[in-house]
Amino acid sequence: MAKKILVIDDEPHVVKYIxxxxxxxxxxxxxxxxxxEGIEVLKKEKPDLVTLxxxxxxxxxTRFYRNMTKSKEFKDVPVIVISGIPGRHLAVSKPVAVFxxxxxxxxxxxxxxxxxxx
Amino acid sequence: MHDLTTDQSVxxxxxxxxxxxxxxxxxxxxxxxxxxxxxFGDPLGKTCYELFRVRGDKCSECLVEQSFQDGAIHNKExxxxxxxxxxxxxxxxxxxxxxxxxxxxxxxxTAVNISSVKxxxxxxxxxxxxxxxxxHGLKNIMMGLDxxxxxVNRGLQDKNQAEVREGWEMVLFNxxxxxxxxxxILYCSKDREPNIxxxxxxxxxxxxxxxxxxxxxxYGITLQLDLDEEVTHAEMDxxxxxxxxxxxxxxxxxxxxxxxxxxxxxxxxRSRKGADGSVTIEVADNGTGIDRDTKDQIFEDFFSSxxxxxxxLGLMVTQKIMKEHGGxxxxxxxxxxxxxxxxxxPHRET
Numbered sequence: 001m002a003k004k005i006l007v008i009d010d011e012p013h014v015v016k017y018i019x020x021x022x023x024x025x026x027x028x029x030x031x032x033x034x035x036x037e038g039i040e041v042l043k044k045e046k047p048d049l050v051t052l053x054x055x056x057x058x059x060x061x062t063r064f065y066r067n068m069t070k071s072k073e074f075k076d077v078p079v080i081v082i083s084g085i086p087g088r089h090l091a092v093s094k095p096v097a098v099f100x101x102x103x104x105x106x107x108x109x110x111x112x113x114x115x116x117x118x
Numbered sequence: 119m120h121d122l123t124t125d126q127s128v129x130x131x132x133x134x135x136x137x138x139x140x141x142x143x144x145x146x147x148x149x150x151x152x153x154x155x156x157x158f159g160d161p162l163g164k165t166c167y168e169l170f171r172v173r174g175d176k177c178s179e180c181l182v183e184q185s186f187q188d189g190a191i192h193n194k195e196x197x198x199x200x201x202x203x204x205x206x207x208x209x210x211x212x213x214x215x216x217x218x219x220x221x222x223x224x225x226x227x228t229a230v231n232i233s234s235v236k237x238x239x240x241x242x243x244x245x246x247x248x249x250x251x252x253x254h255g256l257k258n259i260m261m262g263l264d265x266x267x268x269x270v271n272r273g274l275q276d277k278n279q280a281e282v283r284e285g286w287e288m289v290l291f292n293x294x295x296x297x298x299x300x301x302x303i304l305y306c307s308k309d310r311e312p313n314i315x316x317x318x319x320x321x322x323x324x325x326x327x328x329x330x331x332x333x334x335x336x337y338g339i340t341l342q343l344d345l346d347e348e349v350t351h352a353e354m355d356x357x358x359x360x361x362x363x364x365x366x367x368x369x370x371x372x373x374x375x376x377x378x379x380x381x382x383x384x385x386x387x388r389s390r391k392g393a394d395g396s397v398t399i400e401v402a403d404n405g406t407g408i409d410r411d412t413k414d415q416i417f418e419d420f421f422s423s424x425x426x427x428x429x430x431l432g433l434m435v436t437q438k439i440m441k442e443h444g445g446x447x448x449x450x451x452x453x454x455x456x457x458x459x460x461x462x463x464p465h466r467e468t
Binding site: 010011012013014016017018020021024034036060100101102103105 | 263264272
């Protein structure tokens with residue numbers, strides 16, 4: 001079965017882009033437009049990996065990460081941070097990879113494969 | 119060249135366009151020229167730091183003492199406070215004055231007002247920050263373009279018209295963003311006379327709201343109009359008016375997007391005719407509101423609270439346009455409740 005990736009970004013265009021690319025690379029995807037929604041989708045879809053935008057309004061990206069790492073079930077789900085501002089990823093203590101916008105697609109795919117142990 | 123009389127020498131010192139003061143070893147002011155007298159008052163019995171209101175005590179690196187000690191010229195930048203309480207930035211030089219016996223009898227200080235240079239320095243720092251900010255903004259747009267192109271190609275490959283269209287919209291959306299940034303920068307970079315014509319403000323408002331309606335709906339925001347039919351026509355720059363409304367509505371949409379605590383968001387654009395013939399346009403939203411720290415900075419050039427999603431150009435351009443019209447732009451806001459921006463255009467004779 002294809003691995004599932006949750007894409008969290010407040011820009012619908014970015015969500016469309018990343019999900020389209022990941023689907024083309026053979027993954028299932030689900031998405032959320034803010035951190036709160038992200039937690040709901042996380043519980044429902046139980047993804048194998050999360051890509052997280054850290055510059056969403058209301059700081060919900062950071063909060064999402066905090067809530068996720070507090071839950072027993074999801075604390076070990078790998079997180080890839082995608083951010084426009086360098087240094088912002090420091091809010092996430094253990095990202096498996098950090099990408100600045102605009103992303104390098106091939107590098108993103110490599111990071112995804114590596115974190116999923118493929 | 120002829121020798122100057124004492125009288126002439128004093129007159130020249132008095133006419134120098136800088137503050138000249140003469141100090142003794144105990145930092146007492148022995149003499150000051152007219153300019154210093156005018157801006158800082160009578161130096162009689164005062165020390166230099168008292169006269170210039172630097173602080174209660176002498177400066178940490180006293181130029182006068184240094185010149186007394188090593189007989190050399192010293193300089194530094196300082197902020198002085200005039201008798202009227204204005205702060206002025208000056209560049210101060212100290213130089214020893216020797217008596218007939220060759221010993222340093224006093225030290226003369228000249229202080230040149232460099233406030234305008236300081237102001238320019240500030241502008242340059244701002245400019246640097248703006249360029250950095252713009253670069254971040256452009257990164258986001260690049261990501262959008264990248265994405266649009268990717269989705270278009272994918273649609274073409276799969277012969278999926280709907281996907282091609284979706285991707286193309288992403289491309290256009292980001293292309294518009296670049297166009298707007300470039301236009302705003304050009305607008306700010308030169309002085310221009312507004313192109314005053316007879317316009318119908320209400321039609322311009324309808325035009326702008328039609329432009330934004332779809333985008334707003336996409337974020338669950340209702341855009342509504344409350345137009346005063348008395349506002350039939352006015353003398354304005356049509357492009358300027360269009361920019362002002364566009365900027366204010368775009369900001370209102372951002373404020374609603376960032377607000378995660380209300381289920382329904384509303385933006386209302388209003389027009390009102392004043393008794394004096396002025397036209398007031400308001401854009402009200404129930405978004406995040408503006409906190410106190412941001413309130414103070416909102417009209418500052420290039421200021422943005424939107425991270426890499428803002429350039430700080432929007433309200434800068436808006437303010438410039440309002441000034442060109444002899445009008446004003448103000449706002450009231452409550453954090454968590456919403457914001458209303460008010461643009462007032464004065465009546466103009468045809």
